[in-house]
Amino acid sequence: MSERHPNLRERRRSETRRVIQTHAVRLFTDRGYDATTVADVADAAGVSAMTVYRHFPTKEDLVLIDQPARLIAERVAGSSPAQPLVRRIGGALVDAAAVLTGERDGAAANERFLLDCLRLMIATPALRARHLDSQYALQQAIVDALGNDTTDPDAAFRAQAAASACLAAMHTALARWAEDDGRVELPALITRALAASFGDDVVAIDHDD
Known part of the structure; x- marks a missing residue:
């Protein structure tokens, strides 16, 4: 097709x-x-x-950006069901960050735009609440993208827990990225946050600080 x-x-x-x-x-x-x-x-x-x-x-x-959610869900759906949930989700988060901030035309402007949006969401109470809503929606999108792994209640619970934990690690990385004004590559920060939460073998660390 x-x-x-x-x-x-x-x-x-x-x-x-x-x-x-x-x-x-x-x-x-x-x-x-x-x-x-x-x-x-x-x-x-x-x-x-x-x-x-x-x-x-x-x-x-x-101030909300819907592109990251689509990228993450697509990469989760395309990952191997044989992998652990945290590896599938964490890998998707790192890959999506690489696409959004990678080397391509307009990458610098797009990265600055993402940083500005992130700072606004961190600093503005009304936006923090709205951002939390979007995180719940992203968590559900990830669970849905896992497909057949979530067809029974126990599997759905494990998927929700894994998605929530991975998103918490990503949030920590995003806050650090904003604090550092984007000087450290975002995929590397997300990888480090995931490794600190789940162990170095969860996501392959291919990015330099």
């Missing part, structure tokens, strides 16, 4: 979302989250406030 490519309408929608979110995060970073209104974001992006709300139903949604 050939891979489906987005049509023109989908590409325009994606580009509009990107422009709105880029301006929003810049304004939130420069002026402060509470001091910036949705109307300010709309003016900066050159769209109406209605357009902003069409793409981002709440102000908090402007």
Whole structure:
């Protein structure tokens, strides 16, 4: 089956979302989250406030990024069921971080954008609560991506516990990454956090500090 490519309408929608979110995060970073209104974001992006709300139903949604969740779920689903749960999930977290911050066109700008979003979520109480909701959703996406391993209650419980523990390790790595202003590669930090939590053999450490 050939891979489906987005049509023109989908590409325009994606580009509009990107422009709105880029301006929003810049304004939130420069002026402060509470001091910036949705109307300010709309003016900066050159769209109406209605357009902003069409793409981002709440102000908090402007800081959330859905791409990592998709990448993580795809990599969990593609991992070998013969591997331990923590290795499957941890490997997916490291791989997704490598894709998001790796060497490619626009990587530096994307990394800075991710750092700005992360700092905003750490520093803003309303965003911390929204981020927690997104983590629960990501945990469920990981459990769903494990597929047949979660068809009985005990297996589902083990998957939920493994996903929760791996995400806690990742959160520690993300906080350190933001604190260090991205000087240490994110995949390496996530690998170190996973190794500290579960042992060095859980995820192969291929990244240098």
